Amino acid sequence: MNIDHANALRILSDLIAIPTVNPMGHPYHGDHPVERDALNYIQNLFSPYEIDTRRSQCSPIHESLILTVPGECNEAITLLESHVDTVPAEDWLARAFQPRLDGHRVFGRGACDDKGCLTAMILAMLAILESGRKPPLQVVLLAAGDEELNQLGIKEFVSANPPLARAIVGEPTQCLPVLQHKGTIRWDIVITGRSAHSAQPELGIDAIQGAWHVCQALKEYQTKLRAQHHSPFMTGPTLSVTAIRGGRTRNAIADDCVLSVDFRIIPGMHPSQARDTLAAHLELLRRDDSTPLGRLGVGIHHREPQIATPALQTAPEDPFSQIVLKECREFLNRPELEFIAAPYCTDAAWVSDRCPTLVLGPGSIAQAHAVDEWIDLDEVVQCAKLYQRIVMTQP
Ligand SMILES: [Zn+2]
Numbered sequence: 588m589n590i591d592h593a594n595a596l597r598i599l600s601d602l603i604a605i606p607t608v609n610p611m612g613h614p615y616h617g618d619h620p621v622e623r624d625a626l627n628y629i630q631n632l633f634s635p636y637e638i639d640t641r642r643s644q645c646s647p648i649h650e651s652l653i654l655t656v657p658g659e660c661n662e663a664i665t666l667l668e669s670h671v672d673t674v675p676a677e678d679w680l681a682r683a684f685q686p687r688l689d690g691h692r693v694f695g696r697g698a699c700d701d702k703g704c705l706t707a708m709i710l711a712m713l714a715i716l717e718s719g720r721k722p723p724l725q726v727v728l729l730a731a732g733d734e735e736l737n738q739l740g741i742k743e744f745v746s747a748n749p750p751l752a753r754a755i756v757g758e759p760t761q762c763l764p765v766l767q768h769k770g771t772i773r774w775d776i777v778i779t780g781r782s783a784h785s786a787q788p789e790l791g792i793d794a795i796q797g798a799w800h801v802c803q804a805l806k807e808y809q810t811k812l813r814a815q816h817h818s819p820f821m822t823g824p825t826l827s828v829t830a831i832r833g834g835r836t837r838n839a840i841a842d843d844c845v846l847s848v849d850f851r852i853i854p855g856m857h858p859s860q861a862r863d864t865l866a867a868h869l870e871l872l873r874r875d876d877s878t879p880l881g882r883l884g885v886g887i888h889h890r891e892p893q894i895a896t897p898a899l900q901t902a903p904e905d906p907f908s909q910i911v912l913k914e915c916r917e918f919l920n921r922p923e924l925e926f927i928a929a930p931y932c933t934d935a936a937w938v939s940d941r942c943p944t945l946v947l948g949p950g951s952i953a954q955a956h957a958v959d960e961w962i963d964l965d966e967v968v969q970c971a972k973l974y975q976r977i978v979m980t981q982p
Pocket residue numbers: 670700701734758
């Protein structure tokens with residue numbers, strides 16, 4: 588199959604028309620895994636070729652597809668990975684799964700995140716198979732499940748210890764090579780107090796007031812962290828409270844208040860260490876009578892993280908980084924092009940401790956997760972050719 592506009596449009600449109608919405612932790616009512624219909628479709632595209640095809644069920648509702656193209660050397664793998672699941676599309680449901688071409692743009696849920704990248708990788712693999720030329724290393728295409736919530740697909744894949752030599756994770760980077768991005772830890776901090784009639788608040792311990800002091804402390808801690816940790820490629824670590832729930836009735840002092848925290852770490856920081864150090868800092872403040880938090884007498888405890896993803900930190904001087912940079916510069920005819928970093932988190936975080944890993948794909952993150960998500964078809968075609976070139980390079 589040729590890497591051209593007609594094939595890119597057909598595959599991308601077909602993938603958009605198969606909803607693969609991640610329930611994002613809410614109850615799921617489907618009778619088979621979220622990704623299965625799309626994976627059946629992809630597997631069918633490869634049916635003319637005799638290649639190794641495997642399904643991997645990473646949870647009761649999520650599934651991945653692993654396609655292996657043999658190389659000159661089969662002891663080591665070039666991994667191409669894109670995710671199949673998408674975020675929901677409740678606010679534009681009527682048109683989200685009806686792919687539409689307008690000029691060069693293809694619209695639909697997942698067009699940009701991440702079915703454009705997936706289409707480009709599929710086209711690259713099909714073109715290699717069609718050409719009959721063997722890539723230097725075995726190539727594995729992982730169409731991964733559940734990236735949007737828990738990144739279970741990629742975690743399950745790497746847990747089997749495949750002999751990875753190098754990896755490209757497809758996410759919308761406008762075809763620019765991303766070699767570092769932040770990591771994410773999300774968890775709930777529970778502040779506990781003591782309830783009392785609100786006519787006599789002095790008899791209670793106000794958990795909401797405690798939460799207010801914790802919010803203040805987190806902002807101050809962020810300033811401290813930013814003085815300690817920086818990267819030439821990205822802004823410093825961030826700590827955001829993204830949800831707050833507390834209190835039981837209007838006329839009682841709240842005895843608990845829960846803060847949902849989103850902590851973005853940069854390369855050089857370790858997720859669980861960063862969280863533990865923060866927790867120890869809050870505990871010190873809580874025990875210190877000279878601080879407003881200490882004087883209040885609330886309890887603080889930390890729930891298990893919903894997610895704890897490391898930062899991506901591939902070295903620019905790594906030979907694979909240099910190969911990708913060179914290919915991007917030459918193929919895109921942009922000799923001035925440089926590595927970039929991203930503030931968001933991807934599946935690449937789970938691979939980069941095993942092999943040099945870069946994030947690279949068509950489309951812009953500005954369109955991801957948005958209403959009327961779109962991608963430029965030219966970029967999908969261009970990136971498919973770029974993937975093919977990278978896979979065919981000698982390690
Ligand atoms: Zn994505």
